[in-house]
Amino acid sequence: MVPPGGTAHLADAADGSHSGTMHVVRRTRAAGVLLPVCLPGLAVCAALLLSADGAPRRAPERAAPAATRPATGSHRAPRPPIVPRSVWLHAPGPPAPRPRAAPRYDDEAVAVFVHHTDSPNDYACADAPAVIRNLYAGQIEARGFDDLAYNFLVDRCGTLYEGRAGGPERPVTGAHTQGFNHRTTGVAALGTFTAGTSVPRAMTDAIAALAAWKLGLAGIDPRATVRLVSSNGHSRYPAGTAAEFPAVAPHRDAYRTNCPGEALTARLPGIRRAAARLQGRP
Template identity: 65%
Template sequence: MPRVAVVVLGCVPGVVAATVLALFAVGVERDGGGQAVREVAARPAARIAPRPDILPRSAWLGPGAVPARAAPRYDDKVVAVFVHHTDSPNGYDCADSPRIIRSLSAGQTGGRDWDDIGYNFLVDRCGTIYEGRAGGVDRPVTGAHTQGFNHRTAGIAAIGTFTAGAEVPRAMTDAIAAVAAWKLSLGNTDPRTHVRLVSSNSRSRYTAGTPVLLPALAGHNDGYMTTCPGAALTAHLPQIRQTAARLQGRATP
């Protein structure tokens, strides 16, 4: 558990007391072996980032599309996001993104027999953000994107393949940062920190029941044995975290 400095505030004026709390409420996260991982400041107040434009499911659901086959499930909040790539061609016209998402959905609901598309959000090369899994973009919908770590997280998929050497459009990384900043801000999570998650499936990188510290804005491969989201997109994650933090109004460390 984080260690918290205790101060006596009974005689401190309200504004000063708030400042003291912000300065002194500091904890140290530790890994499973008790080793200090990083210092994490207490979060005194939520920093709600602007909600970006998100096209609803109706923008890609069309003739032949498979609707959600079960009621959505929810967690209490979202404390982390996982970034993916869809492992599909890159040279598409953005006007064709709805058809691509329908195809991805059909592969997951048909070929894998899932209840719905697994990703909570999808972003195309032009920076357009689409609602993926049903249940409401502003709610903590349980996705099916990162085996072992679908609870209290959201999945953001970049449409395309971003292995080593691939170009990652700036519009795409900006959109990923925008939706991650907004979604994480609803749970008052700084995208530059680490958060404690518990694996629910031993097929992940960690045995079921194992608590682990993972980046609040993580790549798929942080939680699962995969090369997703690809080396090229993974290289952009540090800057995406910084952009997301700026959108939340957080100072650069």
């Protein structure tokens, strides 16, 4: 999301021009917090008591619907477990602001743009909901966004979170990739992934699972190239210009930024291959 200098370059859902400094607050870690969390690879949603170091301690489970597997040959992947936005909206801290506008939708999402949040990597996974809530508050209050820019976020432990409101399964118009918010989904990796930084395997596996599911809904092979039309001239392409991108693309392909960092960008070919396998493609 944000270049190394710390200045964000995002746009609202109408692709207006915005920039500013990210607002991520470190909070004092409590001994534990009870949050409903869906972890990648699990078909149940359990209440986990997360300790200060992010290690989960299981509380009594509650059943949740297992992922629905598509018909054989459809090249669709199951929906991965995704923590609802209500979890981070109600994380400990000041009350979260309300979104400024109702969700907007496209006909489908045919590409996934990958971002990083350019924030510290040393957070405990137990603190990820609070980090997301603070990021959301900064974008709403300090920068005038109408909601969180990203459709999804993923922490270093591989937990996926619903970001922007409107329904994870729907093609919600985000505010993550200026000029190319329409017909795309944005996922942000919590942390900074510049050259030489380790990218957790759990994080890349989660991005692959998300891409496989979302692109499968539109019948898109994650290894494919897709054509998108720029909606404004603040991107790398003049408004109205058709441009081609990988179906799973780094933010920097569409905007003049280093996001999502050299380290995470280098992992995208493997993420595309993994997502294709999850869709059952040869």
